[in-house]
Amino acid sequence: MTNLVSKLRQSTAAAVLAVTAASFAGDAFAKDLTITVWAGGTNDSDVYRLDAIEMAADILTREYAILGEELNITVEKKRDFADWGAFKQAVTLAAESGDAPNIVVTSHLDIAPWSQAGLIVPVEDYVDMDTWPLNNIYDNLLEITSYNGVVYGLPQDAESRPFFFWKDTMKKIGYTDEEIDALPAKVESGDYTLANVLEDAKKAVDMELVEEGYGFYPRVSNGPDYAQFYQSFGGELLDKESGKLLLDKQAMTDFYQFFVDAVDAKVTRKNHIGTEWDQWYAEVASGKAATWHGGTWHYARYTGKEGLDDFFGNIQFTLIPAGNENGRANTITQPLAYLLTAQDNEDDVEIAAQLIKIASEPRINTLHAIKSAHLGIAKEQSNIELYANDRWAAEATERLLGQANAQPNHTDYGQFSQIMFKGLETAWTGTKTPAEAVAEVEAEMKATLGDEVIIR
Amino acid sequence: MRRAHLLGLGFLSPALVIIVMLFLVPVLLTVMFSFTNMSTATGISGGAYEINSASLRKLADAGAQESFLDALGQEAFVVDDAGITAVAAAYGEQFANEIGSQMLGERFTSRRDLERAFRKLKSRPRSTRDIKKAADLFKRSVLNVRFETADGLVGAVTGNGIAMTPDQQELLTRTIYTGWSWTTDNFALMTQIPYIWRVAGNTVMYVVLTLSVSVGLGLFLAITTFYLPSLPAASFRAIWFLPRILPNVIFVLMWKWLAWDTGFISSFLANFGVAPRNWMLDTDIHAWVFIVLINGMVGASLGMILFGSAIKAIPQPMLYASEVDGASRWQQIRYIILPQLRWPIMFICAYSTLSLMTSFEYILLSTDGGPGGATEVWSLMAFHTALDNYAGNLQYGLGAAMALVLVIVGILASLVYLRIFNFNDLVAKPRIEQ
Numbered sequence: 032m033t034n035l036v037s038k039l040r041q042s043t044a045a046a047v048l049a050v051t052a053a054s055f056a057g058d059a060f061a062k063d064l065t066i067t068v069w070a071g072g073t074n075d076s077d078v079y080r081l082d083a084i085e086m087a088a089d090i091l092t093r094e095y096a097i098l099g100e101e102l103n104i105t106v107e108k109k110r111d112f113a114d115w116g117a118f119k120q121a122v123t124l125a126a127e128s129g130d131a132p133n134i135v136v137t138s139h140l141d142i143a144p145w146s147q148a149g150l151i152v153p154v155e156d157y158v159d160m161d162t163w164p165l166n167n168i169y170d171n172l173l174e175i176t177s178y179n180g181v182v183y184g185l186p187q188d189a190e191s192r193p194f195f196f197w198k199d200t201m202k203k204i205g206y207t208d209e210e211i212d213a214l215p216a217k218v219e220s221g222d223y224t225l226a227n228v229l230e231d232a233k234k235a236v237d238m239e240l241v242e243e244g245y246g247f248y249p250r251v252s253n254g255p256d257y258a259q260f261y262q263s264f265g266g267e268l269l270d271k272e273s274g275k276l277l278l279d280k281q282a283m284t285d286f287y288q289f290f291v292d293a294v295d296a297k298v299t300r301k302n303h304i305g306t307e308w309d310q311w312y313a314e315v316a317s318g319k320a321a322t323w324h325g326g327t328w329h330y331a332r333y334t335g336k337e338g339l340d341d342f343f344g345n346i347q348f349t350l351i352p353a354g355n356e357n358g359r360a361n362t363i364t365q366p367l368a369y370l371l372t373a374q375d376n377e378d379d380v381e382i383a384a385q386l387i388k389i390a391s392e393p394r395i396n397t398l399h400a401i402k403s404a405h406l407g408i409a410k411e412q413s414n415i416e417l418y419a420n421d422r423w424a425a426e427a428t429e430r431l432l433g434q435a436n437a438q439p440n441h442t443d444y445g446q447f448s449q450i451m452f453k454g455l456e457t458a459w460t461g462t463k464t465p466a467e468a469v470a471e472v473e474a475e476m477k478a479t480l481g482d483e484v485i486i487r
Numbered sequence: 488m489r490r491a492h493l494l495g496l497g498f499l500s501p502a503l504v505i506i507v508m509l510f511l512v513p514v515l516l517t518v519m520f521s522f523t524n525m526s527t528a529t530g531i532s533g534g535a536y537e538i539n540s541a542s543l544r545k546l547a548d549a550g551a552q553e554s555f556l557d558a559l560g561q562e563a564f565v566v567d568d569a570g571i572t573a574v575a576a577a578y579g580e581q582f583a584n585e586i587g588s589q590m591l592g593e594r595f596t597s598r599r600d601l602e603r604a605f606r607k608l609k610s611r612p613r614s615t616r617d618i619k620k621a622a623d624l625f626k627r628s629v630l631n632v633r634f635e636t637a638d639g640l641v642g643a644v645t646g647n648g649i650a651m652t653p654d655q656q657e658l659l660t661r662t663i664y665t666g667w668s669w670t671t672d673n674f675a676l677m678t679q680i681p682y683i684w685r686v687a688g689n690t691v692m693y694v695v696l697t698l699s700v701s702v703g704l705g706l707f708l709a710i711t712t713f714y715l716p717s718l719p720a721a722s723f724r725a726i727w728f729l730p731r732i733l734p735n736v737i738f739v740l741m742w743k744w745l746a747w748d749t750g751f752i753s754s755f756l757a758n759f760g761v762a763p764r765n766w767m768l769d770t771d772i773h774a775w776v777f778i779v780l781i782n783g784m785v786g787a788s789l790g791m792i793l794f795g796s797a798i799k800a801i802p803q804p805m806l807y808a809s810e811v812d813g814a815s816r817w818q819q820i821r822y823i824i825l826p827q828l829r830w831p832i833m834f835i836c837a838y839s840t841l842s843l844m845t846s847f848e849y850i851l852l853s854t855d856g857g858p859g860g861a862t863e864v865w866s867l868m869a870f871h872t873a874l875d876n877y878a879g880n881l882q883y884g885l886g887a888a889m890a891l892v893l894v895i896v897g898i899l900a901s902l903v904y905l906r907i908f909n910f911n912d913l914v915a916k917p918r919i920e921q
Binding site for chain 1: 526527528529530531532534535537539540541544548599602603606615616618619631633665676679680681682743747748749762764765768769770771773854855857858859860861874875876877878879880881882885
């Protein structure tokens with residue numbers, strides 16, 4: 032019996048020794064690590080947000096091998112989140128419990144609150160911003176992914192949010208081909224405004240070219256798109272001088288009133304918010320709506336899943352028209368960014384940083400840009416045939432990006448935009464008049480944002 | 488006796504564990520959170536001290552002197568002997584000597600400029616990260632550095648030659664702390680949120696309407712199936728039990744299919760020339776009808792089972808006797824069945840009020856509080872505030888305070904119910920054994 036026990040002890044000790052030796056030996060020669068990447072708002076056409084990291088891992092492994100180090104990176108990808116809210120909840124709570132993914136693909140708007148909370152670390156602490164491909168990224172995009180003068184993230188894509196017209200319907204209400212071609216310029220100069228949108232949409236409904244509620248067919252859920260209409264009526268989101276958020280009551284009232292007018296004119300449905308996205312995409316891509324607004328990436332959806340063969344023959348796109356003389360034609364760009372989360376192990380953060388740097392390679396980013404109909408991040412992309420030969424990327428960049436502005440990076444902007452949208456919803460659905468809704472917005476902003484918002 | 492006590496305690500322990508873990512701990516945490524200003528930006532696990540342009544702005548708002556702010560906001564990398572010594576220790580004499588001979592006394596206003604200068608040196612480290620770390624050894628300012636403790640920050644500030652009065656020091660550490668702090672503001676804030684009363688009203692309406700439907704329908708089903716032959720009765724009960732056993736998401740998805748613009752109701756009514764619409768979200772009233780029906784059906788199935796078994800417990804001879812007396816079905820229900828269902832009905836009412844008040848999953852899945860916040864109930868508001876919204880600005884503190892209101896209302900309601908039920912009577916010793 033004792034014999035057996037001692038033998039068992041010996042063999043256990045031997046095993047322990049062997050395992051320890053093996054793991055030490057492993058440490059010296061090979062480094063295995065798992066990098067997790069989570070991407071929000073990512074559909075089938077956006078998979079290169081994640082796949083780019085895998086491609087980068089392959090390149091980085093080869094670079095290490097040349098330097099004589101064995102690096103094995105397993106990339107774990109995750110994008111199946113119900114919506115942006117669910118994604119941000121998942122990232123925040125995972126990070127709070129010390130379980131954050133290494134790399135997050137999210138809106139630049141998250142940089143302010145997440146950096147204050149210490150959930151993310153500045154990318155500029157880990158990579159040399161002067162080297163390729165980072166020195167080729169557009170400066171204005173890098174500015175959008177910076178906060179307090181520190182570069183926190185690398186732009187992952189750019190986009191903007193145009194206004195769309197269904198050409199056939201426009202022709203039937205009296206537009207000639209030349210007039211339709213001239214629309215983008217007329218919108219940009221302020222000659223064609225949201226008032227004209229209502230007029231034309233009403234004509235389309237009255238002539239029964241589209242059903243009631245389909246004259247102007249907006250986005251179905253909260254998003255930066257609605258801040259565009261606030262800007263159309265002269266609203267500014269940030270007071271540049273003080274760095275505080277700005278509530279312009281007049282602009283906000285006019286903006287709410289526009290949607291109420293659209294409902295009253297029966298060109299927009301009162302219960303539009305909450306429509307299913309799938310239904311919405313199918314309808315706008317088949318000409319069921321006369322006018323609507325969306326994002327540059329919708330091109331991929333319309334021409335892909337929805338089967339719209341001739342985009343340019345059927346759809347005209349412009350900036351979001353000005354609302355009145357106070358405002359301007361505009362569009363908002365909301366670049367997504369690769370962010371690095373804080374980790375216990377600095378080496379992992381460094382590897383993750385190198386991965387997002389390689390993933391920003393123009394060639395790799397172009398795969399994403401063209402597959403998902405987003406706009407590029409780097410100057411050299413216009414020298415890559417896949418990008419340069421894409422009509423959508425070229426035209427959308429030229430027509431929209433010059434006029435695009437981003438929403439402000441401010442810790443409280445999320446709340447600001449949430450309150451603004453809630454106010455819009457109560458006015459739109461008729462629960463409150465626009466003036467009452469704005470009064471509610473003002474009261475809530477005063478209470479929750481305090482000094483961080485200027486009310487005008 | 489003693490052993491019996493222990494045994495009792497043993498049997499009770501799983502329940503105790505559950506009560507402590509699933510009720511007491513969450514409630515205590517809710518209480519704790521509700522007295523903080525925790526949010527995504529402050530984080531949960533604690534904060535740090537960081538001087539950056541955002542926090543300098545806050546300091547200016549708080550009344551700090553301009554000269555003090557200027558000193559704090561100055562970014563400086565100075566190539567001095569102390570830095571060179573540190574570089575020598577970390578990255579070798581050669582690199583340090585090269586810096587000393589070529590750059591001593593130079594001053595840079597950003598790390599990037601210093602990195603660029605380093606990259607021109609032959610003996611520099613070949614890793615980007617080491618260059619950055621070497622550059623940090625020359626940092627002579629506190630801008631954009633994250634300090635875990637107030638002492639660390641104060642030490643660094645004074646170490647960089649910025650003098651502070653105790654008042655300034657207090658102002659600095661208080662204003663630029665990034666974490667959460669204790670506060671009672673959430674409760675005041677709640678009263679200032681304009682839509683809060685509408686949400687409270689919605690909650691009352693939701694509880695009352697849903698309860699009426701679930702009790703009414705439950706009773707109706709229990710009584711009608713009682714008078715049916717046993718096989719059809721059992722089949723009906725099984726069918727009506729489906730809402731409860733179906734996964735929530737699937738149950739609600741089926742309602743959505745029914746109500747969409749392109750769904751069943753719209754397609755069917757299109758035959759009669761009715762324009763398709765989203766029947767669930769068309770108006771506030773539509774939304775409410777769906778919310779009440781969806782929740783009512785789930786509640787009705789529980790009522791049906793409970794009331795059904797209570798009816799079975801009514802001594803059959805009473806019913807026979809009433810039939811001999813010539814009582815109609817309605818009279819049987821009115822004078823025999825309903826009076827004997829008093830306790831089950833009250834129980835369902837009490838139980839359902841409490842559970843409805845805190846349940847929001849079916850609303851979340853169907854209307855998500857829309858249209859325009861018309862069906863937003865209190866618990867859903869707390870969830871949206873604390874844990875789920877488009878912008879990802881989770882306000883744990885305010886959301887917890889909202890949830891705490893529900894906890895308090897729930898406890899008060901329970902006390903009232905205990906009183907109505909006369910709990911002591913219910914748990915009194917059975918007379919037959921006395």
